[in-house]
Amino acid sequence: MSSEPRSNGKKKGSGNVKNGHQYLAWAFVEAANFAVRYEPAVKRVYQRKCAxxxxxxxxxxxxxxxxxxxxxxxxxxxxxxxxRAFA
Structure with missing residues (x-):
């Protein structure tokens, strides 16, 4: 019997380990919120994606x-x- 988690014969609980730096991701989300608020080109991209x-x-x-x-x-x-970034 192994100690690794398994379900239906598949190994579980080891995915998504390389998903980036959490504090850097937070900082870019904060910057995105300000960019959407104050930059019209960014706001257009955001509204298109929101649709x-x-x-x-x-x-x-x-x-x-x-x-x-x-x-x-x-x-x-x-x-x-x-x-160039948001065309």
Whole structure:
């Protein structure tokens, strides 16, 4: 008898271990909330996504776009361009 959790012959309880840094994800969600409030281009992307999904999924999508843009800015040493990130 093994000590690992199993159900219906399948190993359970070990998925989703690489889902990112929780505090960094929180910071990008907070930044996304402010971006949606104050930037019209970001608000359009958010509203388009909200029409198809739940608002929490839409804000997370905006946060993900901000995270990718932040990575681009830091990696290539270029200024942030809203039109490039949210066109």
């Amino acid at each position: 198809r999904t739940m608002p929490v999924v839409a804000i997370k999508a905006v946060a993900h776009k901000l995270a990718r843009a932040c990575d681009h800015v830091m990696r290539d040493q270029v200024p942030f361009d809203v039109q």
